Amino acid sequence: MPASDDVLTALVEFVARTDRYEPDAPIHTELDVNGVRLTVRAPVARALAEALRAYHDPRDHGRCDHCGSHQMDANFQCRECGRLSGLFGQMVAERLDEYAEPTALPGQRKLPAGSGDVPHGG
Numbered sequence: 536m537p538a539s540d541d542v543l544t545a546l547v548e549f550v551a552r553t554d555r556y557e558p559d560a561p562i563h564t565e566l567d568v569n570g571v572r573l574t575v576r577a578p579v580a581r582a583l584a585e586a587l588r589a590y591h592d593p594r595d596h597g598r599c600d601h602c603g604s605h606q607m608d609a610n611f612q613c614r615e616c617g618r619l620s621g622l623f624g625q626m627v628a629e630r631l632d633e634y635a636e637p638t639a640l641p642g643q644r645k646l647p648a649g650s651g652d653v654p655h656g657g
């Protein structure tokens with residue numbers, strides 16, 4: 536189904552769903568969608584405006600606290616400045632500031648990076 540047909544179907548269904556509560560309300564406007572004329576009564580117009588304002592794009596993760604861009608990824612890291620934003624970002628930044636490399640216990644030799652604690656066979 537082309538996007539324009541999808542829009543028309545959604546609008547027709549929205550008007551029908553909303554119109555049934557006040558079918559005699561005054562006509563606000565008429566819309567022409569691909570040659571199909573839709574009568575939009577006042578309550579439908581208000582509901583449509585409200586629905587459009589309430590829409591939240593799932594790709595919108597808010598505004599960056601640091602640079603103000605709307606380029607936050609799903610992990611609240613800004614694609615513009617690279618910083619973490621929001622409460623989660625603040626918490627991670629604070630934890631990183633407090634983080635110190637653990638000191639070796641007496642008698643414990645420091646293992647080379649990446650060797651882990653798993654003994655190697657052989």
Ligand SMILES: [Zn+2]
Binds near residue numbers: 599600
């Ligand atoms: Zn930013």
